[in-house]
Amino acid sequence: MSALTPAQDRERHRLFGAAVQGMEQRVAQATKAGQMLEALRWGMAQLDRTLAESPAELRAKIACRAGCGYCCSVPVDVQAHEVFYAAEHIQRHFPPEDLAEVVARTATHRAAFTGLTNEQRADLLSPCPLLDAGGSCSIYEGRPEICRAHHASDAAACAACTHPAEFQQVHIPALQARMFAVMLGLDEAIEAEGFDDRAYDFGSALNEALTNSLCRVRWLRREAAFPDSCLADKPE
Structure with missing residues (x-):
């Protein structure tokens, strides 16, 4: 990441601290699944607000548009709370036939990804597996944190990328610093309350969440929510 100005660095630390404090307060008071969901809604809204309140000159650099799904071929690593947020969105808003299609697509994804290392x-x-026929995100309002935090400055360069590492060249450093500060702050607060902090492959864990209601029970008990087969990196 390019060097930030002193003001940008101070703002990054402020955003991180505010995210940690705000999420810690909400998670500490949450004793039921619905209350945890409200805490997660607050966290996702903080990410969206951080983008909306970013300096205009940073937002003007964003080349991302609806239907531009080049970066949506990059493996998405998430924590359990992001999976349950997405699953709740799908279960609430998708009709039965669309839900069944998502389950089928994530099952195919899971079969292809199980046992692979991050590099593989x-x-x-x-x-x-959540892209629609037009290349747009079908769960945009329920998408994971990293999907909200990633923005690119050059769509043509994204289209030419053949490996996830190449997307680094199109990041907007000062904007990424702001978004990642909030994202990491939210995660740290949830981890501090004892919730599952393992990194999961999004499509694989989402398939498990949509087909096994015990995942959420384990998560609320502060246990590992998903089996090792859903981990982002192959266990040694």
């Missing part, structure tokens, strides 16, 4: 997952460059 990256080499696949497999489109996200």
